[in-house]
């Protein structure tokens with residue numbers, strides 16, 4: 717199975733800018749889009765990837781993969797790269813992701829247009845994993861993105877997102893949408909929390925005898 721590079725390989729000096737340098741440049745170019753000046757730590761990436769079940773069939777959508785810190789953790793968790801759909805706005809990051817995971821589908825577009833894109837895939841998504849700077853968008857846009865992605869995904873699939881704040885970046889829980897926040901992941905600059913959202917199952921409970 718293709719596993720992609722290790723973080724050490726990513727950071728090694730091969731004459732090309734390191735991921736940290738690329739991130740810093742992206743942040744200088746467009747701080748609101750980059751949302752961070754360096755990639756997530758391996759610990760935060762593991763905490764994100766740990767919330768998906770790799771045995772669930774279907775594509776795994778990553779929104780805002782950046783240089784691939786979480787992508788790498790997803791692959792290590794057992795997601796075959798051919799299942800990955802990486803939706804990224806920064807063209808330099810897209811090029812890097814295509815090089816690192818040639819079997820993944822890398823789409824250079826606005827992640828807020830992901831729900832219609834998800835309809836075109838072969839089968840509903842097993843999970844959506846996002847590293848987007850959600851707070852730069854109004855709460856209604858954030859909520860719509862999560863709900864619409866989950867409606868295109870497999871029943872019970874998670875939408876996973878990290879935030880540097882205590883509160884959920886999406887106005888949830890609310891009727892129809894469950895939300896679960898993890899403990900703080902301290903080993904990251906800045907410490908972060910991982911939120912998992914799922915559509916609430918609205919079918920009436922089966923009568924039990």
Ligand SMILES: C[S@@+](CC[C@H](N)C(=O)[O-])C[C@H]1O[C@@H](n2cnc3c(N)ncnc32)[C@H](O)[C@@H]1O
Nearest residue numbers: 749751752755756780781782785805826827847
């Ligand atoms: C905070 S960084 C997270 C990167 C990576 N997931 C990580 O954890 O290291 C946010 C990423 O989302 C991308 N991004 C921000 N807004 C986006 C949008 N609307 N559509 C697609 N990508 C976006 C940025 O270019 C950047 O790569």
